[in-house]
Structure formats: structure tokens, C-alpha cells
Amino acid sequence: MPTVRFPGRYSSLDAICEFVRETARAAGLGEQQVYEVDLATNEGASNIIDHAYGGEGEGVVECTCEIGPDGLTIILRDWGEPFDPAAVDEPDFNVPLEELSLRGAGLRIIRNCMDEVNYSPNAKGGNQLRMRKNT
Secondary structure (H helix, E strand, O other): OOEEEEEOOHHHHHHHHHHHHHHHHHOOOOHHHHHHHHHHHHHHHHHHHHHHOOOOOOOEEEEEEEEEOOEEEEEEEEOOOOOOHHHOOOOOOOOOHHHOOOOOHHHHHHHHHOOEEEEEEOOOOOEEEEEEEEO
């Protein structure tokens, strides 16, 4: 269960995603699944920087990857502002593009890319995003 801590900076996104992509391939995921895991991880880590920390350089993003017999679990942790996904409305994609609110679109991307998604408070403060992709 490798865990790596990255600075809460946008420049860390490539390294976070590369760590996850390598682990996803080692878990036996196909290239389409690796792409989906990469997209969800990038969105989750970006949300940590944007929303939990309110901008870059304010904290760390901890990433744990667990390879299991039937897939991969990715856990992103932060120690920033608490997040309640229930407080974010589902975006309405049935409106003209110029009226589209992007608020909530990232959550939808994550949920569509992964087989399981759970948000919870981190035991030491902050948030934990647990995402699972089945093989």
C-alpha cells in the first residue's frame, strides 16, 4: 500500500497522476481504465488544491494506492477545509453552454470514471476521497 505526499500545488498534478497511472497498470487495469483513473485523480487532487486549501501551496495532497485482487483503490487525503459532497448540486447539462454552471461537474466526472466513490472526514482533520476501479 504505497503512500506518497505531494505539495498542494498545481505543478504536483503530473506527479500525482503518474504515480496513480503506474500503480493502475501494475494492478492490471486496461488503458481505458487507466485513463479514467487518471482523469478522476486529476480532478480530485485539483479540487483539494482549489477548495480544501483555497489555492496552491497551502498544504499537502497524500495519495495512497491499494492494489487488490479485483482492482485498485486510490485514497486522496488533505488537511484543509471540510467538504460535503451533498452540499453540491448536480450540474444541469441540459442548458445552453453559456448558462452551464461548472460547479459540481468535477464530482460528476469522478463518479462517472470510478466504480465506487466515497468522501469522508479525515480522522486528523480535512478530507478523504476514496475511489475504486474494478479490473
